[in-house]
Structure formats: structure tokens, C-alpha cells
Amino acid sequence: xxxxxxxxxxxxxxxxxxxxxxxxxxxxxxxxxxxxxxxxxxxxxxxxxxxxxxxxxxxxxxxxxxxxxxxxxxxxxxxxxxxxxxxxxxxxxxxxxxxxxxxxxxxxxxxxxxxxxxxxxxxxxxxxxxxxxxxxxxxxxxxxxxxxxxxxxxxxxxxxxxxxxxxxxxxxxxxxxxxxxxxxxxxxxxxxxxxxxxxxxxxxxxxxxxxxxxxxxxxxxxxxxxxxxxxxxxxxxxxxxxxxxxxxxxxxxxxxxxxxxxxxxxxxxxxxxxxxxxxxxxxxxxxxxxxxxxxxxxxxxxxxxxxxxxxxxxxxxxxxxxxxxxxxxxxxxxxxxxxxxxxxxxxxxxxxxxxxxxxxxxxxxxxxxxxxxxxxxxxxxxxxxxxxxxxxxxxxxxxxxxxxxxxxxxxxxxxxxxxxxxxxxxxxxxxxxxxxxxxxxxxxxxxxxxxxxxxxxxxxxxxxxxxxxxxxxxxxxxxxxxxxxxxx
Amino acid sequence: xxxxxxxxxxxxxxxxxxxxxxxxxxxxxxxxxxxxxxxxxxxxxxxxxxxxxxxxxxxxxxxxxxxxxxxxxxxxxxxxxxxxxxxxxxxxxxxxxxxxxxxxxxxxxxxxxxxxxxxxxxxxxxxxxxxxxxxxxxxxxxxxxxxxxxxxxxxxxxxxxxxxxxxxxxxxxxxxxxxxxxxxxxxxxxxxxxxxxxxxxxxxxxxxxxxxxxxxxxxxxxxxxxxxxxxxxxxxxxxxxxxxxxxxxxxxxxxxxxxxxxxxxxx
Numbered sequence: 197x198x199x200x201x202x203x204x205x206x207x208x209x210x211x212x213x214x215x216x217x218x219x220x221x222x223x224x225x226x227x228x229x230x231x232x233x234x235x236x237x238x239x240x241x242x243x244x245x246x247x248x249x250x251x252x253x254x255x256x257x258x259x260x261x262x263x264x265x266x267x268x269x270x271x272x273x274x275x276x277x278x279x280x281x282x283x284x285x286x287x288x289x290x291x292x293x294x295x296x297x298x299x300x301x302x303x304x305x306x307x308x309x310x311x312x313x314x315x316x317x318x319x320x321x322x323x324x325x326x327x328x329x330x331x332x333x334x335x336x337x338x339x340x341x342x343x344x345x346x347x348x349x350x351x352x353x354x355x356x357x358x359x360x361x362x363x364x365x366x367x368x369x370x371x372x373x374x375x376x377x378x379x380x381x382x383x384x385x386x387x388x389x390x391x392x393x394x395x396x397x398x399x400x401x402x403x404x405x406x407x408x409x410x411x412x413x414x415x416x417x418x419x420x421x422x423x424x425x426x427x428x429x430x431x432x433x434x435x436x437x438x439x440x441x442x443x444x445x446x447x448x449x450x451x452x453x454x455x456x457x458x459x460x461x462x463x464x465x466x467x468x469x470x471x472x473x474x475x476x477x478x479x480x481x482x483x484x485x486x487x488x489x490x491x492x493x494x495x496x497x498x499x500x501x502x503x504x505x506x507x508x509x510x511x512x513x514x515x516x517x518x519x520x521x522x523x524x525x526x527x528x529x530x531x532x533x534x535x536x537x538x539x540x541x542x543x544x545x546x547x548x549x550x551x552x553x554x555x556x557x558x559x560x561x562x563x564x565x566x567x568x569x570x571x572x573x574x575x576x577x578x579x580x581x582x583x584x585x586x587x588x589x590x591x592x593x594x595x596x597x598x599x600x601x602x603x604x605x606x607x608x609x610x611x612x613x614x615x616x617x618x619x620x621x622x623x624x625x626x627x628x629x630x631x632x633x634x635x636x637x638x639x640x641x642x643x644x645x646x647x648x649x650x651x652x653x654x655x656x657x658x659x660x661x662x663x664x665x666x667x668x669x670x671x672x673x674x675x676x677x678x679x680x681x682x683x684x
Numbered sequence: 685x686x687x688x689x690x691x692x693x694x695x696x697x698x699x700x701x702x703x704x705x706x707x708x709x710x711x712x713x714x715x716x717x718x719x720x721x722x723x724x725x726x727x728x729x730x731x732x733x734x735x736x737x738x739x740x741x742x743x744x745x746x747x748x749x750x751x752x753x754x755x756x757x758x759x760x761x762x763x764x765x766x767x768x769x770x771x772x773x774x775x776x777x778x779x780x781x782x783x784x785x786x787x788x789x790x791x792x793x794x795x796x797x798x799x800x801x802x803x804x805x806x807x808x809x810x811x812x813x814x815x816x817x818x819x820x821x822x823x824x825x826x827x828x829x830x831x832x833x834x835x836x837x838x839x840x841x842x843x844x845x846x847x848x849x850x851x852x853x854x855x856x857x858x859x860x861x862x863x864x865x866x867x868x869x870x871x872x873x874x875x876x877x878x879x880x881x882x883x884x885x886x887x888x889x890x891x892x893x894x895x896x897x898x899x900x901x902x903x904x905x906x907x908x909x910x911x912x913x914x915x916x917x918x919x920x921x922x923x924x925x926x927x928x929x930x931x932x933x934x935x936x937x938x939x940x941x942x943x944x945x946x947x948x949x950x951x
Contacts, residue, residue, distance in 0.1 A: 595878065602879065604880075639946075
């Protein structure tokens with residue numbers, strides 16, 4: 197610390213930079229202390245908080261701060277220290293001098309090194325490398341951390357470990373080698389399951405799904421998903437991702453109703469800041485709704501920050517709504533690049549059938565009787581035998597219940613039936629019932645989602661025990677205060 | 685050359701000879717022997733060991749399975765088709781970087797798509813489709829199957845039938861014939877709902893029968909509820925959206941009770 201103060205004095209121009217890096221350092225030290233306590237008292241909550249705080253500091257991390265933190269947290273010369281330091285670029289000459297000096301003074305106190313802190317160092321270095329877009333280094337660093345993680349089995353590490361898994365996969369994805377790590381991820385998921393590390397399982401399952409879907413291996417993804425153990429979600433982010441992947445799988449397998457539910461839920465649960473993710477969810481949700489024969493409301497396309505990204509899908513919806521095959525084809529060609537980039541092209545091909553249906557429905561509503569050649573012309577069916585095509589298409593639409601009509605084969609007419617009074621059927625009653633069921637279900641879900649702080653009802657912890665724990669904490673605090681004193 | 689590899693390739697030559705002779709029984713026998721021999725190669729999936737002969741072994745194994753798939757089409761055995769195809773698939777997907785791709789690949793993939801279509805396994809059809817690149821989708825064999833599925837979904841059945849003439853390979857015929865049967869049932873189902881009545885001659889044309897007599901036997905066997913009189917096929921139509929005459933009391937009671945139970949829980 198003294199070195200830093202000195203530096204401030206003789207280095208005025210870059211004072212602000214230095215002071216910010218000092219405060220970052222200060223924060224990092226606080227986090228390290230938090231992890232220390234967490235590992236000591238085995239409180240996962242503290243570790244989780246440490247990770248959250250780190251994400252806040254993310255933008256302020258620099259090479260020099262990081263390397264001095266490594267000197268502070270790890271024993272210089274130890275294996276982990278030398279390995280991690282090799283990833284962190286040294287700052288300019290001046291900074292380095294300071295670092296070495298401060299590390300010399302700090303080497304002594306860090307005699308007991310909890311595994312949490314070491315893993316945390318991997319985490320923060322990895323975070324830094326990814327932010328610097330040094331993906332190859334990040335790959336090496338994350339692989340090293342995964343290898344290290346295999347030998348530790350502590351519940352307090354799970355939080356950091358799950359983040360490490362995430363960045364491990366991310367660094368491989370950025371370099372395009374996602375297929376390589378599939379085996380490792382599966383092995384990790386296996387051991388996470390055996391260790392009852394639910395957060396790890398959740399994260400790894402998502403990473404595996406992502407891995408499979410990256411290569412369009414929907415079959416494998418679904419097989420894994422349906423067989424992996426499920427439990428209540430621990431992290432909202434992971435749950436959102438899971439829902440999104442689930443929605444994608446179901447869309448491909450034509451289970452549109454379920455897919456719509458998962459995708460909409462994913463879009464709703466996603467944090468506001470995750471704009472890209474929400475756009476993706478919306479794109480898929482729009483397509484699924486179109487495939488279901490629904491027309492998404494206009495407000496979906498005008499959500500803040502999404503207008504531009506959703507534009508192609510808006511035009512597509514428009515074409516489906518009007519039921520114009522020609523327009524549909526133009527839109528499809530116009531945005532071919534976007535659609536193949538989003539990998540939704542195959543889904544859009546499936547939509548052709550819906551366009552015809554909508555067109556047919558419009559015709560059946562407007563005309564009480566229309567000749568089949570006219571139907572073919574209106575639908576713009578371009579084939580050798582449009583009338584025969586039109587006839588069988590109409591027949592199928594009638595069978596599927598899309599339109600209510602009959603065909604008069606002799607005269608070549610399609611005759612629409614009078615629309616019956618819907619209120620004389622059971623239809624309104626079923627609709628009403630399904631809405632009530634939805635509301636009740638929503639209420640139940642909300643009740644289930646209520647969270648209570650842990651241990652509020654456990655007043656039974658004996659006084660003696662509590663005193664003991666307090667004492668331990670105090671000792672620890674004192675211990676740390678001494679360390680601080682040593683620094684000054 | 686490795687003695688095992690020599691043995692396999694000799695056996696394979698014998699198999700091919702039998703295949704050309706259309707001696708499918710001995711083909712099947714030779715094939716099961718070949719499959720046993722293949723288990724001795726460690727370079728094949730799922731191990732993928734890097735042995736010196738890996739590329740040759742992979743190639744010959746892939747060729748054998750390709751023949752196996754085609755053989756199962758010839759012997760009209762859909763189950764063994766499925767089995768052989770799944771054994772072949774890793775060679776196309778996972779061994780892509782190890783051996784040059786096979787000229788038969790698109791043909792086999794197209795066949796598989798067609799099989800899924802015939803068996804009405806549309807979800808799997810689309811799952812397979814997602815695995816193909818956009819270049820592959822343009823291939824005539826694949827495109828054929830994709831267009832078939834589209835016409836099938838739309839209901840343009842005569843387009844499906846005319847696709848028989850444009851089938852890219854003679855092995856496709858087996859499935860196309862199966863598809864024709866499926867389509868006849870589809871058309872029958874649709875006509876039942878869409879028409880009040882049809883003349884017998886129109887009906888037999890629509891259902892792709894060569895004579896009126898065939899139609900009459902078909903009606904007797906598959907749809908005894910249809911009525912044939914005065915040269916007309918009359919479809920009996922169930923009145924679906926008939927106005928509700930009765931109140932579904934039991935259902936209503938159940939629903940109301942469940943509301944009451946839920947409300948109880950809330951209050």
C-alpha cells in the first residue's frame with residue numbers, strides 16, 4: 197500500500213488512473229477477504245456475493261491491478277501463481293516495479309491459502325482475458341482451471357466453478373472449437389451430478405445443449421435434456437437459457453404449443469439488460485406463433501431496441517397475415533441472409549403452408565361460392581395443374597378444420613358454409629375454463645416462487661453455538677485487521 | 685497391407701458380386717459376416733483410434749454400410765434400413781474430417797428422409813433436415829424429399845404422385861410406392877370431409893384406381909360407412925358443430941369444484 201501512496205505523489209498526471217486502480221485493488225482485497233470468510237464458515241452466500249461484486253468490477257480490471265492482486269492472493273513462486281501470472285500482461289515499467297515491491301512485503305502473511313481463493317484467481321484472470329478478447333489464452337487458462345477443479349470437491353466452490361464452466365465454453369466457442377470440449381463437459385456434468393452440485397449441473401446442462409445446438413444436433417440435445425436430472429432452478433439466467441434451448445428443440449420437433457410457451461417464458465424472464473438474448477427469443481417466438489397460425493401483435497415488433505432486428509420478421513408476419521404467397525416469396529428472398537444467419541431458414545420454409553391456409557381462410561370468408569380455378573389464381577399456385585392442386589389443398593384444409601366448406605366436384609366450386617352461432621356451442625365455456633385455469637396456475641406459481649431468507653424459522657440454533665460462531669468470526673476479523681496493519 | 689483389411693476387402697468384393705447378381709440371400713449372409721469383421725477395427729466409431737490404416741478402414745466400413753442400406757431397400761426391410769442407417773451416420777457426421785466424403789452420401793440421406801416421411805415421422809424428418817447445410821439442401825436427391833414433404837403438408841397430393849417420375853434414383857421407387865398408399869388414405873380422409881358425394885368414376889380417378897371395380901373393393905374394405913348408390917359415392921357426414929343440446933353437467937361440476945378448491949387455497 198505504501199508504494200501506491202508514494203506513486204501518487206510523484207506521478208501527478210496519471211493520478212486519476214492510479215487512484216482508480218488503487219481503489220479497484222482495494223475492492224479486490226475486500227472480495228478476497230469475503231471469500232476467505234466464506235470458505236472458513238462454509239457459507240455459500242458470501243462466495244456468491246464475492247462473484248457478484250467481481251462482475252461489477254469487471255470493466256476496471258487492468259493487467260497491472262490483476263498481477264498485483266495475484267501476488268497478494270497467491271504465494272509467489274507457487275505453481276498456480278506462476279501459471280496465472282504468465283497469462284497476465286505486465287503493465288508498463290513503472291507499475292511493474294511497484295508490483296514487485298509490494299509483493300515482497302505481502303509474501304509473508306498469505307500462509308494459509310483456501311482453495312476457493314485460488315479458484316477465484318483463475319476466475320478473475322479468465323474474466324480479464326475474455327474481456328481483452330484473448331481467446332486463445334483464455335482457452336489455456338480455463339482448461340487449466342477445469343483441470344484444477346477436478347481435484348477439489350467443496351460446495352463453497354460451486355458458485356465460482358459454474359462461472360468457470362461458462363467462460364470455459366465461451367472461450368472455446370469464440371475460437372470455433374466447441375466440438376472439442378463436449379467430452380469434457382459431459383464428464384463435468386457427470387461429476388457435478390454425483391456431487392449434488394445443482395448449480396453446476398444446471399450450468400453444464402445448458403452448456404451442453406448450447407454445444408449440441410451449435411452444430412444443429414437437435415436429436416442428441418433432446419435425448420440429453422430428457423434424461424438429465426431436473427430440479428428447481430437456482431439461477432434465473434441459467435433457467436432462461438434452458439427455456440430458450442428447450443423452445444428451440446421443440447420448435448424443430450414440431451411441438452409448437454410447448455415451444456411457444458417456453459420461448460415466451462424465456463423472453464419474459466430474461467433480464468432487461470440481455471437485449472441480444474431477448475431478441476433471439478422473440479424471433480423464435482414470432483416464428484412459432486406464425487407456425488401455430490397465430491399472428492403476433494404489432495407491439496412485439498416495436499419493443500425498445502428491437503425494431504431493427506425484428507424488421508425482417510415483421511415483414512414476414514405481414515406476408516403471412518395477408519396470405520399472399522408472392523409477397524411471402526419476395527420477403528423470403530429479400531432477407532435470405534438474415535434468415536440463414538439466424539438459422540431460421542428451414543422454419544420459414546415450413547411457413548409456406550401457413551400462408552396458403554391464411555389465404556384460403558380469407559377467400560372462404562369473403563366468398564360464399566367460388567370456382568376452383570379462381571382459388572388457384574388467388575393463391576397464386578404456380579404448378580402445372582393448379583386446379584387439381586387447389587382442389588386437394590382445399591380438401592385438406594377442410595379436413596384439418598381450417599375452413600368450413602364443401603367442394604362441389606361436378607361444377608368445380610368451393611361452397612363456404614354459413615358460420616354457425618358459436619354461442620350455441622360449448623366453445624365459450626371451454627375458453628372461459630382455460631382462462632380461469634391459467635390465472636389459478638399463475639397464482640400458484642407465484643406462491644411457489646416466493647423466497648424466504650434462510651434460517652428465519654430456525655431459531656433453535658443454540659445460544660452457545662452462536663456465541664462460538666461469533667467468536668470465530670471476531671477472531672477472523674481481528675486476524676484480518678492485523679494483516680491490514682502489516683500492510684501499512 | 686494389413687491381413688484383416690485384406691480379408692474384409694475380399695469379402696466385400698464377394699458381397700458386391702452377389703449384389704450385382706441380385707442374389708440378396710447370400711448378400712445378407714455375407715453382410716453379417718462383414719459386420720462381425722468390422723468390429724475388430726479400432727479406428728471405427730466410437731473409438732476413432734488413429735491407427736495407420738484408419739482412413740482405409742473407415743472408407744471401407746462406410747462403403748459396406750452404404751451397401752447395407754441400399755440392400756435393405758431392395759429387400760424391403762424398413763427396420764434393418766433404420767439400423768444400418770444409424771450405423772452409417774457417424775461416418776458422415778463424425779468422420780467428416782478424416783475421410784473424403786462419399787459420392788453416395790446425398791442419395792442415402794435423401795432415402796432416409798423419404799423413409800421418415802413414409803413412416804410419418806415428421807419431427808425426426810425436420811431434425812435430420814437441420815443437420816444439412818444449405819449446399820446439401822440444393823442437391824437433387826435431398827431437394828426431392830424436401831419438396832415432397834412440403835407438398836404433402838399443403839395437401840397438393842397429385843404433386844407428390846407426379847414426383848415419382850422425377851425420383852433421382854431407382855432405389856427411391858420402393859418408398860415412393862409406399863408413399864402412394866399413404867396418400868390414397870389421406871385423399872380418402874380428405875374427400876370424406878370435403879365432398880357430399882362423388883361419382884364413382886371421378887372417385888376412382890381421384891383415389892388413383894385404374895378401374896371402378898377397385899374403388900368399390902376399397903370402399904368395402906376400408907370405408908364400409910360410405911354408401912354407393914346410383915353411380916355415386918355418398919359420404920356420411922358426422923354433424924360436428926351441432927348446437928349443444930345438452931349441458932355437459934358432469935364436466936361442469938368437476939370444473940366448478942376445482943375452482944372452489946383453488947379459491948379455498950387462496951383465501
